[in-house]
Amino acid sequence: xxxPEELTxxxxxxxxxxxxxxxxxxxxxxxxxxxxxxxxxxxxxxxDRTEKALIAYSAKKVDMPSKIALHPITDTFFHxxxxxxxxxxxxxxxxxxxxxxxxxxxxxxxAQGLIIYSDHLSGLPLAVLDCKYVTxxxxxxxxxxxxxxxxxxxxxxxxxxxxxxxxxxxxxxxxRVLPRLKRIYLYDRYEKAVDELIGAYQTSLTAxxxxxxxxxxxxxxxxxxxxxxxxxxxYHPVIKDQWISRGQTILLCEGHTLYExxxxxxxxxxxxxxxxxxxxxxxxxxxxxxxPPIHAETGEVAAGRAPGRERGDELIVGNNFGMAVxxxxxxxxxxxxxxxxxxGVRLPL
Numbered sequence: 240x241x242x243p244e245e246l247t248x249x250x251x252x253x254x255x256x257x258x259x260x261x262x263x264x265x266x267x268x269x270x271x272x273x274x275x276x277x278x279x280x281x282x283x284x285x286x287d288r289t290e291k292a293l294i295a296y297s298a299k300k301v302d303m304p305s306k307i308a309l310h311p312i313t314d315t316f317f318h319x320x321x322x323x324x325x326x327x328x329x330x331x332x333x334x335x336x337x338x339x340x341x342x343x344x345x346x347x348x349x350a351q352g353l354i355i356y357s358d359h360l361s362g363l364p365l366a367v368l369d370c371k372y373v374t375x376x377x378x379x380x381x382x383x384x385x386x387x388x389x390x391x392x393x394x395x396x397x398x399x400x401x402x403x404x405x406x407x408x409x410x411x412x413x414x415r416v417l418p419r420l421k422r423i424y425l426y427d428r429y430e431k432a433v434d435e436l437i438g439a440y441q442t443s444l445t446a447x448x449x450x451x452x453x454x455x456x457x458x459x460x461x462x463x464x465x466x467x468x469x470x471x472x473x474y475h476p477v478i479k480d481q482w483i484s485r486g487q488t489i490l491l492c493e494g495h496t497l498y499e500x501x502x503x504x505x506x507x508x509x510x511x512x513x514x515x516x517x518x519x520x521x522x523x524x525x526x527x528x529x530x531p532p533i534h535a536e537t538g539e540v541a542a543g544r545a546p547g548r549e550r551g552d553e554l555i556v557g558n559n560f561g562m563a564v565x566x567x568x569x570x571x572x573x574x575x576x577x578x579x580x581x582x583g584v585r586l587p588l
Contacts, residue, residue, distance in 0.1 A: 240302030242325045242359065250328050254360055260578040261585070263363055268574070270368035270583040278576045282376075282412045285569060289380035290387075290541050292324075292568035293512065297538030300326060303564045305519040314339055314469060320563035323359060329571040331356040333370050333563055339469045348404065349469075350374065356570050364588065366574050370566070371404075373573070377565040379408035381512065381537070382465050382490050383416045385557040388540045388547035389510065390463045390488040395421040397446070398461030400454065400497065402427035402436045405467035410440055410448075417463065420446035424457045454497075458482035465490040466497055470560075474527045478502070483554070490557045494520060500528040507553040508534040512562055520560065531556075 242250060254263070261268060270278075295301050302323040309317040321332040335352030342349065352370040357363065394417050399406050402425050414420055423446045425433045437448045451457045454477050457464060470493040480501035483489070495503060503509060509531040511517050517530055535545030537559055548555060577583050 240323060240325060246325065250360060253328050254358060257365065257578065261365065263358055263361070263365065264588065266585045266587055267364045268366040268577060268583045269586050270366060270577055272369035272372050274577070274583045275369055275372045275573060277582055278573050279580060280572055280576060282415065284572060285376050286380045286383055286415065288568040288572055289377050289565050290384045292562070292565045293381065293384060293538035294542045295324060295326070295538070296513065296562060296564045297536040297542065301564045303562060305513065305516045306563060308523055312338070320566065322563035322567045324564060324567050327568060327571050328359055329567040330359040331567055331570060333566050335370050335374065337469070350404070354566060354570055356574055368570070368573070373566055373569055375405055375408045377569045378405055378467070378492060378561055379412065381559045381561070381565060382409055382492070383412065384541055385490050385510070385537055385559060386413070386416045386463060386488070389555045389557050390417060391548065391551060393419055394462040395419055396424065396461045396463070398424040398426070398457035398464040400426050400457055400464065400466040401468040402432040403467070405492070406432070407436050407439060409465050409467060410436060414445060422447050422449050424449045424451045424460050426451040426454060426457045454478050455482055462486070463488045463490070467492045468497060470494050470496055470525065485552045485554050488548070488555045488557070490559070492559060492561070494525040494558065494560060503531050503556055505554065506531060506556040508555045510534050510537055510540060510555065510557045512537050512559040516560055516562065517558070
């Protein structure tokens, strides 16, 4: 994917605006996690940018090879995730990891990593920033996008499986896309995580937060179920096919880890963020029983090129594993705002 000739002048103009605030080639901007969190962006802007990223990817307007993975220890990974978005003048790579035992072993979160954001006209680095918060907000926004098109708008119940940092982000703004929610069921193997989520967000949400006792309670109680857990190696499902009913919407961030394979195979619509990445991750063993026929990509549904939910009795599964193009759309916004508000530290090259 190359920069279209008709965008060359605009790309040079954008680089010139950046150059006024950052001496490209002699310095770069460093944004810590706290810096990234201080950048003034709204949840609506993140949702809009993420939805546009999904649409651009499915319309083949970006250059994004499937992410590649390393697995140094059982149930851990490093992901290398490059992407280039010509129309956004945005290019970069995320190097992220997930080590679920980090908190117990070292007292740090399981997800870590950095993003390198570059000038696409010269190849020079513009910024290095923490990727954890970027990943949190754009991953939740992918689930929101999927919910907009795949879940019934009149849904009154939502379930969140996994109530850590990512689970909190999912719950925080879910009422933006499911405005009629009355109850949000929460489950995590670590009870403290559920208590912390309820304490953090109950007063800011209209729906009542319910502490579920089991995976089964969430599965049987909710019209829409999201999950943000660990993409473990091997096949160890904890949610049984018999607990899942027609009409439900299941939104995944970790592949086929949690559910029995029969759930996916009987879905009326099986939707993924990227066909290519599903194929890639199948080779890594994440789908030991294969994947169902893919109805569409999330971006195709969001763009109106493929139907989302058409009937109330459809069982729909959305499998969104995460893509670098989402990071680049969000990072472009964060980078511009950080320069505008003089956030971050300039480091010499």
